[in-house]
Amino acid sequence: MVEINKKTILWIVIGVLLIGTIFLTFKASSKGTDAAQANGKIDTSSMTANEKMNYEMHGTIPARFQGKVGPSSAPSGTEMVGGC
Numbered sequence: 001m002v003e004i005n006k007k008t009i010l011w012i013v014i015g016v017l018l019i020g021t022i023f024l025t026f027k028a029s030s031k032g033t034d035a036a037q038a039n040g041k042i043d044t045s046s047m048t049a050n051e052k053m054n055y056e057m058h059g060t061i062p063a064r065f066q067g068k069v070g071p072s073s074a075p076s077g078t079e080m081v082g083g084c
Contacts, residue, residue: 042061
């Protein structure tokens, strides 16, 4: 049986990690294209200033955009428990 020493195993692990890192770097950089970003964002033109700030700073999408609350006249935060 072939005996594999610790150095060989270490270099194999380093090679696999290097290949994985290169793959994930290229995958992440391809997601940064303008066309992909335009398709993934929601329309913020009808948001209030507070909703827009929460979306931009915290990634919080208002409930009325998620279909949890009926018409836009419903107060935002009707499903919030506790709050800050």
